[in-house]
Amino acid sequence: MARRSSTRRDWDETDVRVRAHKSGSRPRTKDRPAHEDAxxxxxxxxxxxxxxxxxxxxxxxxxxxxxxxxxxxxxxxxxxxxxxxxxxxxxxxxxxxxxxxxxEERSTVLRRSADDDDPVERVVVANADQLVVVVAAAEPEPRTGFVDRALVAAYDAGIDPLLCITKTDLRDPAGLVAHYTALDLPVLVSGPAAGAAPAGDGASLPLDRGLVEALRERLDGRVSVLLGHSGVGKSTLVNALTGADRATGGVNAVTGRGRHTSSSALALKVEDASPGSWIIDTPGIRSFGLAHVDPDRIVEAFDELGGAIAECPKGCRHTEDSPGCALDGWVARGRAGAAGAARLASLRRLLRAREGSGDAPEDKELGVG
Missing domain, CATH: 2.40.50.140 (Nucleic acid-binding proteins)
Structure with missing residues (x-):
């Protein structure tokens, strides 16, 4: 056998020289800068x-x-x-x-889902400590289903709720107020339109100065979110309290609904208030679902009914057909107050909605006005 030339050698893969690729020459890391100067x-x-x-x-x-x-x-x-x-x-x-x-870490998060069976959560606002639910005594008709949804969301987020009723010159709000008497819920009610504060343009709703000042006192030193259907006077309130010029709109005479005017959430400072006083005006959110809230948490949000949970069997769904549900007996014994039956019906509409039926779509809507 012929001998190999001494000028030749055995080659293997260790002899191959690989040129480093320009995009892979640095070791990758998941470490991010701390941004201590932020x-x-x-x-x-x-x-x-x-x-x-x-x-x-x-x-x-x-x-x-x-x-x-x-x-x-x-x-x-x-x-x-x-x-x-x-x-x-x-x-x-x-x-x-x-x-x-x-x-930064959030102190509170107000959340919603697109519908009651949609598992995807949407964050509405962060770091608020008060939720002001604005409804009209009439035009548009007040919907307790909407108010109850807002209260559930507030309690679930650890935010203090406040109910503000406008347009009381059109209808006595006593029945609406009575619906929430058993709750530890502050309620502000507008007075006669004769004492109205300037509202801006011709489409704005008249608001009495007493309501504006009472609300300003409640907002002082707090970060507050305002929620309300279209046409209830929410944007008019925001303008009166902040000096802003948020667009306002009236109510359609045929549908009884307001016209959406705001398109984005906006935080505004409250005029003549302490530092840290903010209003966050919400846009016309089309649906306010509660899919992210556990059913027991929904019941607990109905404060006058929440005590009945301890008497319910394990796994109780708290609906009309739930065997052994203690809610009916709780209401029958008067432990939920005079409006107990109506409040129980409202609660069960919310619970049924999680199962695919219940509240009307307009009860889930949030708007501006």
């Missing part, structure tokens, strides 16, 4: 991927800064009321953009 701001509105936040609020340096969200936060919702960390250009000068790099 400044904290409060998000006041969100518009098509742009986040407007107020920095250094209640100081001489207070300013609005527009920011875009950092790539690592793209799967996390940022909503009005969020406290966020901002880096980059935070001067607030025209045509500048900061970068939103962190969402």
């Amino acid at each position: 400044v904290t701001g409060r998000v006041v509105t969100v518009d098509r991927g742009r986040y407007t936040a107020v920095l250094d609020e209640d100081t001489d340096a207070e300013r609005l800064v527009v920011a875009v969200r950092a790539k690592e936060l793209r799967r996390r919702p940022v909503v009005a009321g969020d406290l966020v960390g901002l880096v980059g250009d935070v001067t607030g000068a025209p045509d500048t953009l900061a970068r939103l790099v962190r969402i």
